[in-house]
Amino acid sequence: CALPISSGATGSTWALVVSTTTTLSSLTPNMDSYNMYAITALATSLTINAPTGTVTDGARLIIRIKDNGTSRSLTWNAIYNQLTVLLPTSTSSNITTYIGLLYDASSSKWDVIAVV
Numbered sequence: 001c002a003l004p005i006s007s008g009a010t011g012s013t014w015a016l017v018v019s020t021t022t023t024l025s026s027l028t029p030n031m032d033s034y035n036m037y038a039i040t041a042l043a044t045s046l047t048i049n050a051p052t053g054t055v056t057d058g059a060r061l062i063i064r065i066k067d068n069g070t071s072r073s074l075t076w077n078a079i080y081n082q083l084t085v086l087l088p089t090s091t092s093s094n095i096t097t098y099i100g101l102l103y104d105a106s107s108s109k110w111d112v113i114a115v116v
Contacts, residue, residue, distance in 0.1 A: 014060060023068070031055050041068040042091060050079040057105035064098050067091040081109035088115060 019034040023043040031053035039046070042065055051061065065074070072091045080087060080101065088097055100114035 016062070027063070028052060029061060029063075031059060031061070035060055036062040036064070038064040040066055042066065042072045043068045043070075045073040045075070047075045048077060048080070050077045051110070055103045055105075057103060059103040061101040061103070061110060062098060063101070064096060065091055066096040067093060069094055079108075079110055081107065081111045083111055083113075085112045085115050087112055 016036045017034045018036040018038055020038040020040060022041040023039065024046065025044045026047045026049060027037060027039070028049040029037055029051040031051045033053070046065070048063065071093050074088055074090055076087050081104070087099065091097060098114070098116045099112065100116075101110040102113050103109075104111050
């Protein structure tokens with residue numbers, strides 16, 4: 001991903017570039033523009049599609065989802081690889097969920113590394 005990384009005396013820092021919206025029915029992350037997507041009041045079922053844009057091995061993606069007080073279903077593209085961490089299939093009413101992903105160039109998949 002061609003997003004900002006700053007370097008200092010203690011090493012590199014990964015900068016978050018956030019896209020925020022209240023609700024949508026389909027999310028296609030554009031890795032050339034953002035590396036975090038925040039949905040603040042999801043009011044419908046959501047499909048998370050394969051990201052677009054240029055990515056390199058180890059690229060990071062964070063998706064933060066909170067519904068509007070009603071649990072909503074989540075559908076994930078097959079490019080998201082569940083290793084030992086499972087992707088959520090629905091939101092929990094009024095609870096914010098974070099999904100952390102890393103791109104694995106050897107498999108051309110986004111590995112799920114955290115769901116909180």
